Amino acid sequence: MSFEIPDELRYMESHEWADREDGTARIGISDFAQDELGDIVFVEFPEEGEEITHDEEFGVVESIKAVSDLYSPVSGTVTATNDALLDAPELVNDDPYGEGWMLEVDLDDADDLDDLLDADAYRNQIE
Amino acid sequence: MALREPPLAAAHDARGAQTTEFGGWAMPVEFDSIRTEHESVRESAGKFDVSHMGEIEVSGPDAAELLGRLTTNDVSAPDPGNAQYAMITDTEGTILDDTVIYRLPETHDADFLFVPNAGHDEEMEDRWTTHRDEWELDATVDNRTEEYAMFAVQGPDAVELVASAADDANATADADEPLADLGRFSATDATVADVDCLAARTGYTGEDGLELIVPWDGAEAVWEAFDCQPCGLGARDTLRIEAGFLLSGQDFHHEENPRNPFEADVGFAVDLDTEFVGRDALAQVAEPGPDERFVGFELETRGVPRHGYDITDSEGTTIGTVTSGTMSPTLSTPVGMGYVPTEYAEPGTAVSVRVRGEPKEARTRALPFLER
Numbered sequence: 478m479s480f481e482i483p484d485e486l487r488y489m490e491s492h493e494w495a496d497r498e499d500g501t502a503r504i505g506i507s508d509f510a511q512d513e514l515g516d517i518v519f520v521e522f523p524e525e526g527e528e529i530t531h532d533e534e535f536g537v538v539e540s541i542k543a544v545s546d547l548y549s550p551v552s553g554t555v556t557a558t559n560d561a562l563l564d565a566p567e568l569v570n571d572d573p574y575g576e577g578w579m580l581e582v583d584l585d586d587a588d589d590l591d592d593l594l595d596a597d598a599y600r601n602q603i604e
Numbered sequence: 605m606a607l608r609e610p611p612l613a614a615a616h617d618a619r620g621a622q623t624t625e626f627g628g629w630a631m632p633v634e635f636d637s638i639r640t641e642h643e644s645v646r647e648s649a650g651k652f653d654v655s656h657m658g659e660i661e662v663s664g665p666d667a668a669e670l671l672g673r674l675t676t677n678d679v680s681a682p683d684p685g686n687a688q689y690a691m692i693t694d695t696e697g698t699i700l701d702d703t704v705i706y707r708l709p710e711t712h713d714a715d716f717l718f719v720p721n722a723g724h725d726e727e728m729e730d731r732w733t734t735h736r737d738e739w740e741l742d743a744t745v746d747n748r749t750e751e752y753a754m755f756a757v758q759g760p761d762a763v764e765l766v767a768s769a770a771d772d773a774n775a776t777a778d779a780d781e782p783l784a785d786l787g788r789f790s791a792t793d794a795t796v797a798d799v800d801c802l803a804a805r806t807g808y809t810g811e812d813g814l815e816l817i818v819p820w821d822g823a824e825a826v827w828e829a830f831d832c833q834p835c836g837l838g839a840r841d842t843l844r845i846e847a848g849f850l851l852s853g854q855d856f857h858h859e860e861n862p863r864n865p866f867e868a869d870v871g872f873a874v875d876l877d878t879e880f881v882g883r884d885a886l887a888q889v890a891e892p893g894p895d896e897r898f899v900g901f902e903l904e905t906r907g908v909p910r911h912g913y914d915i916t917d918s919e920g921t922t923i924g925t926v927t928s929g930t931m932s933p934t935l936s937t938p939v940g941m942g943y944v945p946t947e948y949a950e951p952g953t954a955v956s957v958r959v960r961g962e963p964k965e966a967r968t969r970a971l972p973f974l975e976r
Contacts, residue, residue, distance in 0.1 A: 515634060515637060515638055515838070516637055516638050516639040516933075518908060518931035519906065519907065519908050519931065519938075521906075537960065539908045539931075540638075541638045541639065541838065541842060541930060541931060541933065542633070542634070542638060542838050544908070544910065563906070
């Protein structure tokens with residue numbers, strides 16, 4: 478089975494992605510992760526204004542069969558949350574890089590993203 | 605130790621099933637998506653490979669007495685071709701396993717067949733033969749678990765689906781009792797895809813349907829005879845939770861969560877007018893009633909209850925533990941089951957479930973969650 482791994486994103490070994498914007502990043506979980514989890518029924522993440530830290534837990538995603546912690550690819554302050562996921566967590570299954578995004582973060586240090594896997598390295602990890 | 609595998613292990617793998625270890629067996633947990641599989645069973649039909657379930661045949665002049673003394677229900681009650689749900693308890697009345705006992709149609713060599721849960725067949729075979737010898741009963745006990753596959757075809761269209769597959773195969777054979785007319789908890793011989801099976805109107809999903817006990821080498825032909833959604837243990841779990849059915853080893857466990865049948869809300873499967881191991885201990889529980897009871901509950905705030913989470917009262921004091929829980933695919937609400945002190949068991953009682961440390965408001969509910 479082949480998974481979508483957009484070239485422009487950066488990835489955690491724990492399957493979260495980060496999309497660099499100008500001084501900010503949007504984060505979510507990968508196509509591979511949503512497929513492994515199966516039907517997602519619940520997502521829990523911090524509110525706007527809260528701080529999250531690179532490599533530390535920032536929330537939880539639950540499928541019918543499993544609970545998984547979410548680890549942050551970046552450090553910074555949450556500036557937006559995808560509240561559509563509260564009522565429709567299945568958007569993470571349907572569109573993990575689009576409508577299934579989770580948070581937008583104002584980065585403490587834009588270099589955080591340089592420590593993450595690029596698409597090729599992430600592809601090698603999951604294949 | 606190597607995991608035991610059902611006869612269709614390679615076929616399931618080729619179909620893209622994910623597998624999991626369950627009771628010492630490698631079984632399919634998900635073919636497509638738990639939600640897709642679950643909805644197929646609720647709306648039309650799904651087929652499950654449940655070959656991890658045990659099959660033990662008991663025969664001989666004292667077969668009924670042996671079964672009667674080792675299970676809680678009145679095994680003399682069912683006629684040939686009928687089935688019965690029963691618990692297997694120790695001398696303290698603690699549940700060791702639950703089972704369905706088939707009194708086989710007279711066409712069979714064996715008198716009874718009972719179905720222990722995954723991983724319990726050897727323990728039950730030992731228990732039966734040890735007690736048989738101790739009580740000097742004349743009965744044979746044959747563990748046929750790895751000679752029979754078992755499939756469940758479940759859902760509103762399931763019986764018609766199996767009946768039509770069986771009818772086609774039986775077009776030139778003597779007519780069997782039509783499967784469509786088979787009564788609940790009844791079993792009959794059926795030929796599907798030229799394979800002789802035992803078909804029973806039983807199941808574990810809360811839907812109408814049939815379970816088929818199939819010779820190991822006929823498994824693939826029978827499995828392929830039903831054109832419906834293949835389903836794994838994941839959907840089986842969400843379906844049985846909606847139906848309020850116990851899962852052996854999870855909703856009761858002889859060492860980790862010892863429970864008697866009255867606590868587990870299956871007192872209907874206990875006949876205290878019969879003599880069985882554990883009867884005297886259970887008679888002591890029956891009259892006052894148990895101190896704790898198995899209940900359903902529904903979360904009123906977002907979160908998913910899972911096995912092992914604490915159930916608390918409204919002040920945060922732990923009063924019980926969640927034994928099974930899920931986000932109900934049919935009801936779209938988080939539901940669970942577990943044991944609470946009897947004073948909290950009344951449906952509608954406010955409790956909380958601690959989800960990763962956070963108390964979530966919940967209310968007890970009568971089981972099953974889903975009326976069919």
